[in-house]
Amino acid sequence: MHIDSKQQSIAATLALAPVVPVVIIDDAKAAVPMARALVAGGIPAIEVTLRTPAALEAVRAIAQEVEGAVVGVGTVLTPKDLHAAREAGARFAVSPGISPNILAAADDSDLPLLPGTATASEVMTLLERGYRHLKFFPAVPAGGHKLIAAWASPLPQVRFCPTGGISLSSAPDFLSLPNVICVGGSWLTPADKLKAGDWAGIELLAREARGLK
Template sequence: MSNKSEKLVSLLAGQPVIPVLRIADAKQAVPLARALARGGLKAIEITLRTPDALEAIRRVAGEVEESVVGAGTILDPAQYDAAAQAGSRFIVSPGITKELLKASADSDIPFLPGAITPGEIMAARQVGLTFLKFFPAEQAGGAAFLKALASPIADVKFCPTGGVSATNAAGYLGLPNVICVGGSWVAPDDLVVNGEWSRIEDLARAAAELRKPA
């Protein structure tokens, strides 16, 4: 595994579920991150799908010592740089492009790009990226597809995201080429909007107990 992929794995190690968060109001970011951390989910991905996303990352990075905040839905180098400057510890993209690979090469912030086809996965592997996001996981073939990749591309590991839920996460985590999964079920929009942090903490605790088989 490459140095950058190893760095990313070390950030996410031991956490079976990475919360994928859409934060509409930056004021919600700090209490949300703290609730997830109390439940055992310290590494979180805040997606750049709202105008407040960068400010949310900035606040968590600056105020929640126990959290490891990353940025998701990064589509171009400008977003990569903005997320890094906001304090992101890792960068996640739904796909992989030459421009994003160059931004990653020029940055110390580790990159988790999305890949679903054998060709995309092999292209990422050739440039030293051996820990990838598998997105959209359920729509792209799910756990059965990932299981089929485990033998021919054995040295590449994945974080499946997209359609992953409390009901099917264990099926992914049981695969030898899956390190963790990404999911939004631990912080549903309605609970975030209503500030129901204790309920989110409970969901996080249940997710943190989903362990890979020994």
């Protein structure tokens, strides 16, 4: 798949809702009810991070069992991670930054990649490779919405999904910018609600996030 086609796929996924939940899941059994709660709340694109042993099993379960979910894999650091994400049924992959190896692997894979950036130089490097939709990470520590706003004029062809330190209250600062397509956030699937199986609570958080503009 050509980079343009993969970027169109990423764009369509990011446009599904104002927020992409960034999920750290310890128990794969929680994956399906969690994802169903998010979809019911209007949040279909879900990023499951490769930060726990349960992650790939969770992705596989969501991909197979949750209608309406568009599941992706986050914290993709190596070509092996990218391959494992594809094998698990992920529809997209997300990396916290960029490296020559991960970009080469993404070129050879049909799995769309949302690569992470924190500087204008990284954005320019990815532009040269055909990327127009990028993650901005870690969004708040790296400069927040003011930095992305400053990039809008010299880099108007890029749209961002800021992730890292964003909350329900601060998300509108980012979403109001013309070069932000959505935000990523971990607040939709807090560890206490996942552990307690509070799916109604997660659906409510998803509905709140769906209402963001």
